[in-house]
Amino acid sequence: MKKIATSTxxxxxxxxxxxxxxxNKNIATVSSEEIAHINGFTSAQVRKDLSFFGAxxxxxxxxxxxxxxxxxxxxxGLGKKWNVALVGFGNIGRALVDYKEFKTQGFLIKAIFDxxxxxxxxxxxxIKVHHFDDSCKVAADEKIEIAIIAVPADKAQQVVDxxxxxxxxxxxxxxxxxxxxxxxxxxxxxxMSIELEALSYxxxxxxx
Amino acid sequence: MKKIATSTxxxxxxxxxxxxxxxNKNIATVSSEEIAHINGFTSAQVRKDLSFFGAxxxxxxxxxxxxxxxxxxxxxGLGKKWNVALVGFGNIGRALVDYKEFKTQGFLIKAIFDxxxxxxxxxxxxIKVHHFDDSCKVAADEKIEIAIIAVPADKAQQVVDxxxxxxxxxxxxxxxxxxxxxxxxxxxxxxMSIELEALSYxxxxxxx
DNA sequence: AATTGTGAACCTCTTCACAGCT
DNA sequence: AGCTGTGAAGAGGTTCACAATT
Numbered sequence: 001m002k003k004i005a006t007s008t009x010x011x012x013x014x015x016x017x018x019x020x021x022x023x024n025k026n027i028a029t030v031s032s033e034e035i036a037h038i039n040g041f042t043s044a045q046v047r048k049d050l051s052f053f054g055a056x057x058x059x060x061x062x063x064x065x066x067x068x069x070x071x072x073x074x075x076x077g078l079g080k081k082w083n084v085a086l087v088g089f090g091n092i093g094r095a096l097v098d099y100k101e102f103k104t105q106g107f108l109i110k111a112i113f114d115x116x117x118x119x120x121x122x123x124x125x126x127i128k129v130h131h132f133d134d135s136c137k138v139a140a141d142e143k144i145e146i147a148i149i150a151v152p153a154d155k156a157q158q159v160v161d162x163x164x165x166x167x168x169x170x171x172x173x174x175x176x177x178x179x180x181x182x183x184x185x186x187x188x189x190x191x192m193s194i195e196l197e198a199l200s201y202x203x204x205x206x207x208x
Numbered sequence: 209m210k211k212i213a214t215s216t217x218x219x220x221x222x223x224x225x226x227x228x229x230x231x232n233k234n235i236a237t238v239s240s241e242e243i244a245h246i247n248g249f250t251s252a253q254v255r256k257d258l259s260f261f262g263a264x265x266x267x268x269x270x271x272x273x274x275x276x277x278x279x280x281x282x283x284x285g286l287g288k289k290w291n292v293a294l295v296g297f298g299n300i301g302r303a304l305v306d307y308k309e310f311k312t313q314g315f316l317i318k319a320i321f322d323x324x325x326x327x328x329x330x331x332x333x334x335i336k337v338h339h340f341d342d343s344c345k346v347a348a349d350e351k352i353e354i355a356i357i358a359v360p361a362d363k364a365q366q367v368v369d370x371x372x373x374x375x376x377x378x379x380x381x382x383x384x385x386x387x388x389x390x391x392x393x394x395x396x397x398x399x400m401s402i403e404l405e406a407l408s409y410x411x412x413x414x415x416x
Numbered sequence: 417a418a419t420t421g422t423g424a425a426c427c428t429c430t431t432c433a434c435a436g437c438t
Numbered sequence: 439a440g441c442t443g444t445g446a447a448g449a450g451g452t453t454c455a456c457a458a459t460t
Contacts, residue, residue: 006406012405012409013405013406031441051442051444055443058441059440060437060442077413082408091302091303091306094299099300102404105404107404170407171407172400188407190403191221192304192380193313193315194221195398196313196315196354197217197224197284197313198214198221200354201284203290203354206394239418251419253453255422259422265419267421268418268420
């Protein structure tokens with residue numbers, strides 16, 4: 001299969017969200033120009049992104065909002081529910097358990113792992129906190145496909161190494177370190193400090 | 209000034225973190241090859257990124273860890289403390305108040321804003337929750353330079369519009385919407401669902 | 417001998433511009 | 439007439455490869 005840029009995939013997510021919003025407003029048809037304008041892209045970019053996966057519009061008319069939403073959902077694999085494990089039940093971890101957006105997009109946290117004996121056994125929103133030693137067994141039982149890494153930076157690599165051994169191939173990493181994985185494993189980073197530092201750079205360089 | 213790619217800036221943040229780690233291990237000198245290897249980049253990339261800002265190494269020897277760390281810190285504007293406001297005191301907001309990494313990188317949350325009267329007046333880690341109506345006054349008093357947006361998606365744009373009116377020019381946005389701003393204002397997005405959807409795409413497309 | 421700093425080559429992503437449908 | 443879909447052109451970012459330096 002042709003390789004698709006990660007920037008294209010991330011824009012598809014944005015289009016998906018936009019189309020859902022339009023659908024809630026009972027708007028039936030939309031042009032690439034409108035989708036672009038809402039999100040600050042160009043219309044050519046929108047059409048090009050979609051063209052990698054097929055021809056979903058009608059020339060002269062635009063796109064059917066619901067149909068395009070569903071097509072993008074299919075591309076992104078959002079038709080199914082994904083079983084997610086949360087690793088690390090500190091501040092970030094606790095916030096993520098309550099983050100509504102995950103559930104609405106079909107990402108269901110099915111298990112929580114932590115090493116702290118005081119936390120093990122706790123139940124939040126019906127989700128049980130397990131000791132990390134049991135992660136492989138629980139991951140298999142719950143058919144976990146994605147792990148969210150919310151452990152301290154110096155533990156992140158070993159946690160991921162261990163979970164790769166349990167067969168988990170996709171990670172959302174909140175720890176501020178680069179995690180090394182084999183080719184067939186994917187890590188996405190959510191690094192809040194890096195974004196803040198980009199703002200710091202901007203404010204420092206771009207004084208009025 | 210020459211325009212620098214945002215990817216370069218984000219890698220500089222990574223180098224900065226790497227150099228701090230090396231410094232803690234009392235390592236005095238490092239090569240571009242080593243920095244690259246730790247983070248999964250190429251050595252040419254590391255040298256090119258640095259070259260936009262100056263010549264910090266010694267040919268044949270490499271870079272002095274502490275000196276390079278300080279130079280990158282200077283580039284990113286990390287020499288000073290940044291005063292940050294947190295807008296929205298829900299799940300995400302509460303987690304961010306306790307997020308240690310912000311403080312260690314010099315980003316100090318000085319004020320919290322929320323509309324909920326039950327939350328207004330609350331004090332966390334010595335930080336007071338103010339009503340959003342008072343945001344301009346408090347932002348001025350606390351010399352706020354950066355705002356973290358942790359409000360629901362449908363409120364994010366109006367919150368930012370209002371804060372731009374108070375003179376805040378840099379935003380870290382956790383709401384899953386595209387925020388429109390004038391040229392001289394910068395928004396960085398921290399969109400966890402987009403990253404998860406990229407993992408969903410990967411798992412769907414790249415089956416073994 | 418080792419490693420930097422950098423122009424040039426290369427590759428990837430974005431935008432243009434227009435033929436082709438509706 | 440209006441808007442999509444797309445090859446080609448353009449812009450931007452990354453890697454190469456080597457002269458310069460310690």
